[in-house]
Amino acid sequence: MSVASRAPAHIRSLSPYQPGKPIAELSRETGIPEADIVKLASNENPFGMSPRAKVAAAAALEEGARYPDGNAFALKDALAKKYGVDAAQLVIGNGSNDLLEIATQAFLSPGDSTVFAQYSFAVYPLATLARGARCIQVAAKNYGHDLEAMLAAIDASTRIVFIANPNNPTGTFLPGSEIEAFLARVPQDVLVVLDEAYTEFLPAEKRYDAMGWIARFPNLLVSRTLCKAYGLAGLRLGYSVSHPEVADLMNRVRQPFNASIIAQAAGIAALEDSEFLQKVAENNRHGLARLTSAFTELGLSFLPSSGNFVTVRVGDGAKINQALLKQGVIVRPIAGYGLPEWLRVSIGLPDENERFIAALRKALA
Ligand SMILES: Cc1ncc(COP(=O)(O)O)c(C=O)c1O
Numbered sequence: 001m002s003v004a005s006r007a008p009a010h011i012r013s014l015s016p017y018q019p020g021k022p023i024a025e026l027s028r029e030t031g032i033p034e035a036d037i038v039k040l041a042s043n044e045n046p047f048g049m050s051p052r053a054k055v056a057a058a059a060a061l062e063e064g065a066r067y068p069d070g071n072a073f074a075l076k077d078a079l080a081k082k083y084g085v086d087a088a089q090l091v092i093g094n095g096s097n098d099l100l101e102i103a104t105q106a107f108l109s110p111g112d113s114t115v116f117a118q119y120s121f122a123v124y125p126l127a128t129l130a131r132g133a134r135c136i137q138v139a140a141k142n143y144g145h146d147l148e149a150m151l152a153a154i155d156a157s158t159r160i161v162f163i164a165n166p167n168n169p170t171g172t173f174l175p176g177s178e179i180e181a182f183l184a185r186v187p188q189d190v191l192v193v194l195d196e197a198y199t200e201f202l203p204a205e206k207r208y209d210a211m212g213w214i215a216r217f218p219n220l221l222v223s224r225t226l227c228k229a230y231g232l233a234g235l236r237l238g239y240s241v242s243h244p245e246v247a248d249l250m251n252r253v254r255q256p257f258n259a260s261i262i263a264q265a266a267g268i269a270a271l272e273d274s275e276f277l278q279k280v281a282e283n284n285r286h287g288l289a290r291l292t293s294a295f296t297e298l299g300l301s302f303l304p305s306s307g308n309f310v311t312v313r314v315g316d317g318a319k320i321n322q323a324l325l326k327q328g329v330i331v332r333p334i335a336g337y338g339l340p341e342w343l344r345v346s347i348g349l350p351d352e353n354e355r356f357i358a359a360l361r362k363a364l365a
Helices: 025-032 049-062 073-083 096-105 123-129 145-155 175-187 244-253 261-272 276-298 317-326 351-365
Strands: 090-093 113-117 136-137 156-164 191-195 222-226 240-243 308-314 331-333 339-346
Touching: 025 351, 049 175, 073 090, 073 222, 073 240, 073 261, 090 096, 090 175, 090 244, 096 156, 096 191, 096 222, 096 240, 096 244, 113 123, 123 136, 123 222, 136 145, 136 339, 145 156, 175 191, 175 222, 244 351, 261 276, 317 351
Parallel strands: 113 136, 113 156, 156 191, 191 222
Antiparallel strands: 090 240, 222 240, 308 339, 331 339
16 A cells, blocks of 8 residues: 555545746746746736835845744734734734635634635635535636625534635625625634735725724634735735634644745835835736726627736637747636636736737737
8 A cells, every 4th residue: 555545535636726837837848038928827916026025035035044033023013003903813824825724724624614606716625625624615606706605505514714805716806895794694603714815906995994893703814915916926925814812723733934034024024115015006907907908809708807817708718828828928727717718817017918918819810
């Protein structure tokens, strides 16, 4: 009997997460120089890191031989001040993906279940299955969350409900009032993970303050990231805000040094750089408008998006994706989400968006 066969069945049956294709990989495969490749596949920040975060990261590199502060005192202090929460409510993660994992580690036993929407973030089922727990996937409504159906799907085994708002990969958005009303009806012993990875891209009229609901709903966990709008995807940094009892449990199971010394320093500087954040959001608004008007012109339907990406129906997603790759443009096929006719495209800089539109036009011809 092999050692691999001794791994639990729920681990052996997992399918790994499919990330966006790295630029270097496409360059190796096609011979296209890396500098000529446009990657719009992983919802990364097209401006890179904020200049202030870069300076802080470079300075922190000097301390690279030291362990980071496992309790992330300075970063938590910055977050607590920015959002008016207590440091005891915070958990820091190696990206917000880490927080999703930590939440399942802290709250799921084999046989428990989680509830999430069809066409929602791929890590929810992965993290659930890795704990030997069961997924209750609820049919989407207009490619987004059907909160009424999700509520009805909760059963005695349910420990976590995941809600991504805006959602990835469909970009759909739920008004804050609907989530608040949902929280009022969810059993209080079920943790609701509100994943706000793309919240910084929301226009003012769509914003809501979920952190302010925690006092009323101690079963709410708000998860956020600095990997998208703040541009720290490669450094990995996220945080969650919850009731201190929930944070305490999560802090017991996370790795003691799960946020690097460089990520913590860059994160503190990034949080202060509101000018950069504004520039990023503005570019996103313009880019999203440009891509969607091009889709309309090309006769393609798309899902109205509240994130830094847009999902477009191209017919044969795999074929169009191949044709784009040949032209040095990487986007994200989402057949794995059950959407084989669609491609998800991250918003880039204006010239990257134009490269994509031109390549798409050629691919469709
Ligand atoms: C909805 C959602 N949540 C969480 C994440 C995790 O991002 P990160 O770990 O980079 O913070 C992503 C990344 O794609 C996402 O789309």
